[in-house]
Amino acid sequence: MSTPLLITPKAEDIAGQPILRPLPAAKCRSVGPFVFFDHMLEKAYAPGSGMNINQHPHIGLSTLTYLFEGQVQHKDSLGSDQLVEAGDVSWMTAGRGVAHVERTPQTLRHEGSRLHGLQVWLALPREQEGCEPVYSHH
Template sequence: MPTFTVIQPRAEDVEGQPILRPLPSAKSRSVGPFVFFDHMLVTDYPPGHGMNIQQHPHIGLSTLTYLFEGQLQHKDSLGSDQLVGPGEVSWMTAGAAIAHIERTPAPLREQGSTLHGLQVWLASPKEHEQGAGSYSHHPADSLPVSDSLGVRVRMIAGTGFCLESPVPVLSPTVYAEIHMQTATTLLIPDEHQERALYVLQGDMQLEGQTLEPHSLVLLPAGEALTLSADSDCHAVLIGGAPLDGPRRMNWNFVASDRELIERARARWAAGDWPTVPFESGRIELP
């Protein structure tokens, strides 16, 4: 029977939004290109309230926001202004310098709303980490789905399960949403060298071992593994090729070279950074 490394996430609060963060952790700094994983817990915002992450910088990564419930507005220094709803992908590549905001749209803020979703960061390969920034939005119906025998797999980004997402990832990646009905099974193929499973909801077993909800389970390389559902279940699979070298993380910056981070910190502190049009608020260096 395989032995799995299990990561219990730490609880955090991001501008009033409660989250669980299993990555990075002492047990694993990355899984494929994934260096950061936030589960935005179900939160009911009363009228007049909502999530509001003001202008902040990034380098050397791509952010991917994926919602199960609610809506967010994405704005960035490229001029993007996009509403993002459930099942849609908001994909932003930072390159050498980008700034963005994410907030509850004004109409939902006025009436109150519920928010639930995931945000992950994927480290860019060295050849792209100082490149140009970009943004793309991918509607829910553009993401490929396999639906058979009570198991539904949606490829959020990358490839796997004979599916390929249109999201323009920069290295071999798998990011799949999995829904399983009670008493169903799914074979997780050995398609990517590094993989991890995050259980969102339900009673699941992996190779006969019980998985706790809100745990990130690192999967051994080179093995196809059987996932079983003892109730209706919801999970995501992340992973891909190993990073092309270690990454440093400091605040919102990811880089292969400490000097790139120090330079980015100095530029943000000095106000020498691209700005989001018509936005004046910003988050200062911690």
């Protein structure tokens, strides 16, 4: 039986959104298929501002986004344009490749907003790394 490893999350700032990131860590790059685990800490955005993660690519993995509070507008190279609200699950399988943006919706930028959630990145099994990309919202 192996000795449990205690992972201390790193504090990061992603486009102005504070996160705690336990994975990847120096002593533990992944846990099973989980390669990134981001806790988007509660943040209040003032009127006129918001989260703004510009277009970036993913390949060979899936991301799951779950919000406890707030809203995010997801747009991607597949043509998806989805408002993700608290309690929703946003699931993007990149497979052979997809690019996307995540932003505070324009309507909330005028009045100010709050955001709190999780984003988990999972490595796809090797035989599925090149699958067709797909986005789903639940």
